[in-house]
Amino acid sequence: MQPYLLGIDIGTGSTKAVAVDLNGNATGISQHYYPVKTPQPGYNEQDPELILQAFISCITDMVKKMEQAPFAISFSSAMHSVIPVDSNGKALADMMTWADARSENIAQKLRNSAAGQDIYKTSGTPIHAMTPLCKLMWLNENENELFFLTHKFISIKEYIWYYLFNEFQVDYAIASATGLFDIIKLDWNTEACVLAGITADKLSTPVNTTYKRADLKPTIAAILQLNTDTHFIIGASDGCCANLGSFVTTADVASLTIGTSGAIRVTSMQPVYNYEAMIFNYLLNASTFICGGAVNNGGIALNWLLKTFLNKNLLAHTDYDEAFKSIATIPAGSDGLIFLPYLYGERAPLWDTKSCGMFFNIKPQHTQAHFLRAGLEGICFALNDVLQTIEKTSTPVKQLNISGGFITSKVWTQMLADITGKKLAIVQQDDASAIGAVFLAMDALGLKPIDQQSPVSSAQNIVADEVNHQTYIQSFLVFKKLYTDLKVTMHWVHDIGL
Template sequence: MDYVLGIDIGTGSVKAVAVDTKCKSFGAFQHHYSFTSPHPGYHEQNPEEIWDAFKKSMDGMIAEIGNMPKAISLSSAMHSLMPVDENGKALAPMITWADNRSAEIAKRLRNSEIGLSIYKATGTPLHAMSPLCKIIWLKENNPDLFSQTHKFISIKEYIWYKLFKEFKIDYSIASCTGLFNITQLSWHKDSLNITGIDPKMLSEPVQTDYTKFLNTGIPVVIGASDGCMANLGSGGIKPGIAVMTIGTSGAVRIASDKPLPNEKAMTFSYILDKDTFICGGPINNGGIALQWWIKNNIKHELGEADYEQLFGEIASIAAGSKGLLFLPYLTGDRAPIWDSESCGVFFGVKLEHEKAHFSRAVLEGICYSMYDVLDAMQENAEAIKQINISGGIVKSETWMQMMADITGKDLVITQTEDASAVGASLLAMKALGLITDYADLSIKEPKMVKTNPKNGDVYLRNFMIFKTLYSALKNTMHEFYKMNL
């Protein structure tokens, strides 16, 4: 059977997915790995462990199918950083996107003119997740390691070097570093100046269809970032279509032929290919907020039945949770508030509120947070007519209906459990001429959730209060955060 192998290098695992020439996935092979947190706010991984998982996933999928793929293509988690020597050997553990040690540096940049200038040029939010802030932190806090470093690279660059002994970075991964000018397609001078590095300390940027050949003759396409690949794998590459994903966290993304900067919301603009930017914003508190709520209301190990029970209980509660609102900022948040010192809040609590009202308010709060990002995106993007949705939310018709009503958009449910790996395969297929246009990949006979206009007014009113609440409580949240450090 002819197929392309898409490999997604994630934060917790490497997953290899086989996609046939009709663009249908039919097999997957996955290997997990761990992380360490030696100090509060740290999130590190061993790159050799990830390389081993990469090899096992690739070889395992090929062995299971029984014949070699026509091509291999890579997707990767964003914002990772590790210092390496001239032989590509890691000098320290890899710092992941979730590492928060450079939060104060990001805050400093967000309040500066040079920071905002860098944001507009690079399309990368000024946040501790970005390699820009991580490198500055290393320069200020570990000057010996900084001076020993030959290059600062990501996990995908590390694996690419293992495969081909060259330091290359695709435009997509480069575009989420805070170091790369996304319109000039070169390393950004102001970013290099404030980090104290020169271009030689970074890999050579290449197009996302850049291809090399293994000794076996199989072409390997360098690919793009997991977020961009997820949009491609979810069918979200046409104007007017947004992609929403709710897992532990959440994200809203749309495709555009140009960057879509928003200084206030600090949405991102990352490169998929030479014709397409994927723009949007991530939130911290998706399924993790729901999990927190359920776990604090049961006395046993959390299971699928607990989620199903909650979804059943809230089905009879009217839209708006009887005037109860929830700000879901349990772990601070990223877009559009970019505030690591924010916190969760229940507002409007009355004697008549029961557990089911609180449960529904938690879900509505997550939806309001996602809509807050979508609302920011719509300020300078083409009107959104449809949302392709994936993740844990698709397990609940009530939750999906809630999202449709809050956003005022029809939802299309997409089969995207492996969206990033599938997207990587599709990018390779186009690069190798196996398909001609991503537009040919639109979802046939989609399963849809239609918005209910009757609930729109209630949700719009509550959403405006949701936004006002955060603005009113922001300073108090910050004071309280410092009091409880």
């Protein structure tokens, strides 16, 4: 049997393990799901023990499928999670996910202050309710007893890492997404910690993303069916790993991923700052920055559209197929119908938790298929908004390397090319974040330089239809103006509880 590595991607809805051979080829996959809790408006929580069990199941599944243990395991993980734990690494409360918005008022106040600008410049992290900084400020104000009982505030990757090695350590990528980390000095930022009401000893020890260990506890090795000297590489965040797994290593090529949410990222040797649009600057390693913006409304908005207009509680693959067939019958621009996709508020470049979704310019000729196409166009417009913001601050992007489940839809990928006017390259059929984690492991172990990975084949390229692109230029101008014109009304409606 050929040796292999495992890339583990700890996501919001599931944990996925992807087996990769020493040539960089994906050879197997396992995925386990878990629920999200929303006990109150603005709350978004998960049980970290369920995620740990999913992680264990993914590894044991892959050992069984591959008929041998992996040579090495490397991590990708969702960002911005917060778990208060005791000195034994046990959770004292459920995990607050990236989508938890209960600290939105704290975040808004901080964003409008001079301190907020300083925090953004030092941390590279947008000032938003998603960040651990704002979550800790909220816990300090509202859960005082829990706050002071907590030994450490950690992320879900740190929770699993402690299970493996009985030590609190965090990689630079996850740390750089907290709002508490100095991305230049590579250490916790004292000023941010003071704002959060903590000292640095309440946080894990930062290490580089290529940090590795091979001293697994025998009891844990037996549970996972691994050797005690299996190499574990701490890895990076899902966004940073996705860039690596999408072969995006320069500023003129961007990665675009769509899952539940969506994001556009470029790779840079220095931070790219834009306080108004809050471009993020997360660390891939000690000297490389992943810069870009994330939107809230990706696949989650499409699912709402399909469930609502198809009147279904559960969606099957055939529902997506039929929907995309009907969308293909409608011309670009949906005969003037425009959708603002801000169903769950919005992150980049608006950073507006009070924004909402809407359809505009509804006419008698608009059918169900029009609404579905306009909905999909709205999701793409939001991503194009991020792309143009990055280009204004950084350098022009000539190509988008795309990954995520949406790449299987020819309608969606062509629409994205037509709206952005960019060439798209499908770079990874499997999970780009898990693959990127494996590339980090290869680098850490000296197996294969990252820049020698296989290039994108021309057969996977998608180019824009120029006629459709010109139509979308006009629609996008309306899309942008709609939010500007309606922002005050959106906030008013949100504040009065409608």
